[in-house]
Amino acid sequence: MPDIGGIAGERLRAFIERIERLEDEKRALAEDIKEVYAEAKGSGFDTKIMRQLIRIRRMDQDDVDEQETLLDLYKRAVGMVPDQAPESAAAD
Amino acid sequence: MPDIGGIAGERLRAFIERIERLEDEKRALAEDIKEVYAEAKGSGFDTKIMRQLIRIRRMDQDDVDEQETLLDLYKRAVGMVPDQAPESAAAD
Amino acid sequence: MPDIGGIAGERLRAFIERIERLEDEKRALAEDIKEVYAEAKGSGFDTKIMRQLIRIRRMDQDDVDEQETLLDLYKRAVGMVPDQAPESAAAD
Amino acid sequence: MPDIGGIAGERLRAFIERIERLEDEKRALAEDIKEVYAEAKGSGFDTKIMRQLIRIRRMDQDDVDEQETLLDLYKRAVGMVPDQAPESAAAD
DNA sequence: AACGTTGAAATAGTTC
DNA sequence: GAACTATTTCAACGTT
Numbered sequence: 001m002p003d004i005g006g007i008a009g010e011r012l013r014a015f016i017e018r019i020e021r022l023e024d025e026k027r028a029l030a031e032d033i034k035e036v037y038a039e040a041k042g043s044g045f046d047t048k049i050m051r052q053l054i055r056i057r058r059m060d061q062d063d064v065d066e067q068e069t070l071l072d073l074y075k076r077a078v079g080m081v082p083d084q085a086p087e088s089a090a091a092d
Numbered sequence: 093m094p095d096i097g098g099i100a101g102e103r104l105r106a107f108i109e110r111i112e113r114l115e116d117e118k119r120a121l122a123e124d125i126k127e128v129y130a131e132a133k134g135s136g137f138d139t140k141i142m143r144q145l146i147r148i149r150r151m152d153q154d155d156v157d158e159q160e161t162l163l164d165l166y167k168r169a170v171g172m173v174p175d176q177a178p179e180s181a182a183a184d
Numbered sequence: 185m186p187d188i189g190g191i192a193g194e195r196l197r198a199f200i201e202r203i204e205r206l207e208d209e210k211r212a213l214a215e216d217i218k219e220v221y222a223e224a225k226g227s228g229f230d231t232k233i234m235r236q237l238i239r240i241r242r243m244d245q246d247d248v249d250e251q252e253t254l255l256d257l258y259k260r261a262v263g264m265v266p267d268q269a270p271e272s273a274a275a276d
Numbered sequence: 277m278p279d280i281g282g283i284a285g286e287r288l289r290a291f292i293e294r295i296e297r298l299e300d301e302k303r304a305l306a307e308d309i310k311e312v313y314a315e316a317k318g319s320g321f322d323t324k325i326m327r328q329l330i331r332i333r334r335m336d337q338d339d340v341d342e343q344e345t346l347l348d349l350y351k352r353a354v355g356m357v358p359d360q361a362p363e364s365a366a367a368d
Numbered sequence: 369a370a371c372g373t374t375g376a377a378a379t380a381g382t383t384c
Numbered sequence: 385g386a387a388c389t390a391t392t393t394c395a396a397c398g399t400t
Contacts, residue, residue, distance in 0.1 A: 101261035
């Protein structure tokens with residue numbers, strides 16, 4: 001670590017302040033997002049479902065499929081078979 | 093809930109897209125922050141300590157307000173109500 | 185509020201301590217749960233999926249269905265139609 | 277991942293059930309806590325202030341350790357390394 | 369009983 | 385890839 005208190009102290013402060021400024025902007029954006037959700041809720045939409053939707057859109061489709069497959073597998077392993085049997089497992 | 097598929101579908105999409113745009117910006121900011129940390133690290137600074145420092149500064153800032161609230165609460169709990177009377181408890 | 189500092193202060197303390205004791209036990213239980221997850225992970229299970237599974241088991245089946253329906257509805261409203269069309273929507 | 281449907285299915289179920297049992301106990305404890313608050317409220321105490329008090333007591337306790345960590349960190353940040361040398365930074 | 373607010377749980381990201 | 389931290393999500397609570 002460079003000597004703190006000397007010239008390096010100045011550099012450190014500069015870095016810190018740059019980061020803090022960026023974080024402020026990030027926080028402001030988070031606020032905006034919250035407000036949009038609030039507005040959507042005020043219009044009668046279910047924000048929890050909206051969040052799920054956005055998450056799914058963001059995720060890679062392969063990952064979505066993989067998670068679903070795994071969940072399904074686990075469900076069957078513990079005897080929680082969903083409505084339809086995914087690969088005729090219930091038949092035999 | 094508004095009828096999906098009709099006009100409400102449009103509104104929902106608009107909300108979703110607004111949020112996604114804001115989240116993109118937020119993600120970009122997070123990238124920027126990461127880069128600043130990388131640069132600081134390249135200059136020999138310990139990013140873990142930097143993160144702690146920033147966290148402390150943020151909390152200290154938050155605490156200024158909160159501590160006052162807490163102190164106020166304490167005072168009320170022991171019956172030492174400060175200047176303004178928060179509730180007309182003393183009246184009757 | 186009863187007069188603090190007198191006999192009521194004693195009662196308050198008793199309440200506080202009872203609660204704190206219960207919260208300690210609650211925290212201990214949370215620790216235990218975490219450990220079981222860690223053990224399951226060590227055995228090769230995907231804890232994220234396990235959590236989903238447990239959540240689903242806990243939820244009322246009606247709620248599970250309702251959420252899925254709603255998510256599906258929202259998906260279609262924003263043009264994110266899943267693989268199969270739930271009610272022959274893709275046919276025409 | 278162990279093969280689902282075989283012996284691993286049993287293990288998974290065992291884990292799930294252990295967790296669910298622990299969560300039941302945890303929920304029961306949460307109930308108890310709620311009841312104590314209700315009783316306190318019935319005795320005329322302000323539960324909001326009680327919650328704050330408990331939160332403060334808990335944080336104060338936690339802070340004892342954390343403040344030391346923080347102080348240590350600060351010292352390192354300004355080059356005032358305490359007793360033990362955390363990393364051989366000065367060596368090379 | 370809907371609302372916003374807070375606290376806890378879960379997930380994502382970062383560092384080593 | 386394991387541990388730690390930060391963020392995000394979810395549930396509980398009191399309030400109106």
